[in-house]
Amino acid sequence: MISQKAKYALRALLALSHQAADQPLLIAEIARRNRIPRKFLEQILLELKHHGLVASRRGQAGGYLLLRPAADLPIGEVLRLIDGPLAPLPCLSKMAYRPCADCQDVEQCEIRRVFAEVAAATRAILERRTVADLAAPDGGAETNTVSG
Amino acid sequence: MISQKAKYALRALLALSHQAADQPLLIAEIARRNRIPRKFLEQILLELKHHGLVASRRGQAGGYLLLRPAADLPIGEVLRLIDGPLAPLPCLSKMAYRPCADCQDVEQCEIRRVFAEVAAATRAILERRTVADLAAPDGGAETNTVSG
DNA sequence: GACATTCTCTACTTAATTGATAGACTAAGT
DNA sequence: ACTTAGTCTATCAATTAAGTAGAGAATGTC
Numbered sequence: 001m002i003s004q005k006a007k008y009a010l011r012a013l014l015a016l017s018h019q020a021a022d023q024p025l026l027i028a029e030i031a032r033r034n035r036i037p038r039k040f041l042e043q044i045l046l047e048l049k050h051h052g053l054v055a056s057r058r059g060q061a062g063g064y065l066l067l068r069p070a071a072d073l074p075i076g077e078v079l080r081l082i083d084g085p086l087a088p089l090p091c092l093s094k095m096a097y098r099p100c101a102d103c104q105d106v107e108q109c110e111i112r113r114v115f116a117e118v119a120a121a122t123r124a125i126l127e128r129r130t131v132a133d134l135a136a137p138d139g140g141a142e143t144n145t146v147s148g
Numbered sequence: 149m150i151s152q153k154a155k156y157a158l159r160a161l162l163a164l165s166h167q168a169a170d171q172p173l174l175i176a177e178i179a180r181r182n183r184i185p186r187k188f189l190e191q192i193l194l195e196l197k198h199h200g201l202v203a204s205r206r207g208q209a210g211g212y213l214l215l216r217p218a219a220d221l222p223i224g225e226v227l228r229l230i231d232g233p234l235a236p237l238p239c240l241s242k243m244a245y246r247p248c249a250d251c252q253d254v255e256q257c258e259i260r261r262v263f264a265e266v267a268a269a270t271r272a273i274l275e276r277r278t279v280a281d282l283a284a285p286d287g288g289a290e291t292n293t294v295s296g
Numbered sequence: 297g298a299c300a301t302t303c304t305c306t307a308c309t310t311a312a313t314t315g316a317t318a319g320a321c322t323a324a325g326t
Numbered sequence: 327a328c329t330t331a332g333t334c335t336a337t338c339a340a341t342t343a344a345g346t347a348g349a350g351a352a353t354g355t356c
Contacts, residue, residue: 001238059353067335114282134262204332
């Protein structure tokens with residue numbers, strides 16, 4: 001299960017993606033539209049800013065802006081920032097590799113092999129699908145479909 | 149990430165799968181071989197028993213037995229018992245469907261669409277791969293490969 | 297330069313979950 | 327009756343999840 005925080009982050013980024021590049025969106029506005037607790041959203045956006053996904057301006061006419069086109073922002077990247085590794089086992093994570101605490105030889109781990117398939121499958125989806133894909137209207141035209 | 153408990157459960161089931169059908173395996177033995185905390189393993193096996201995956205005998209020559217051939221025991225079934233739904237969102241779970249707390253219309257949820265792909269992909273793997281697949285020796289003969 | 301606006305940062309809280317540990321209890325066999 | 331083993335319930339410490347609180351710092355307006 002992805003966390004509530006990650007869901008909020010994705011929805012916030014989606015909201016920002018609808019915005020013109022010189023029209024920042026207020027935290028309060030994003031929170032209101034998406035029914036996200038405002039103070040919680042502040043933290044989330046700040047985190048996204050620290051990781052370079054969004055920018056912000058303070059004061060009058062301030063708010064948040066997306067720093068990349070939504071189509072260049074994979075869902076997987078957002079999830080990694082917020083929820084940590086996509087992989088189902090630490091020893092399968094590309095970005096945050098860690099041998100599992102309890103198996104002494106990673107290569108010999110029986111469980112690893114099967115979950116490597118899962119890791120590959122989810123990566124294939126989450127690194128291809130972007131925030132722009134979240135916006136797809138009626139199941140129709142998606143941005144990055146292989147078939148189209 | 150799958151839980152430590154689920155890893156233990158899978159390893160325990162794998163250990164049981166190597167056993168003859170009339171030769172129960174002791175909790176203590178499974179724990180020792182797989183470096184699983186013994187009392188924790190007791191709970192896990194009990195849970196698996198309550199869900200009908202294994203049987204047990206008490207007293208002298210007691211221990212645990214697998215109730216189905218390992219090849220009929222999908223990894224996904226074990227994970228569901230131990231870690232809960234496989235789906236990345238509650239509203240995508242087949243076994244434990246729940247609308248997400250914060251979106252009022254499930255059909256309209258933007259996030260849902262992309263994660264439905266993830267759910268389908270992981271299900272495809274975890275419902276096909278079984279405990280028997282964990283045992284596959286050197287990357288060679290697996291039980292359920294589509295290609296072979 | 298006061299003032300309102302809006303983001304920034306740090307700390308805190310509360311509840312649930314994870315990964316265990318403890319110990320009394322019950323059944324089976326000898 | 328005694329030993330061997332599984333059964334059940336409670337408890338615990340650490341971590342995480344989700345959210346709240348509030349002081350502070352930049353920015354623009356009058």
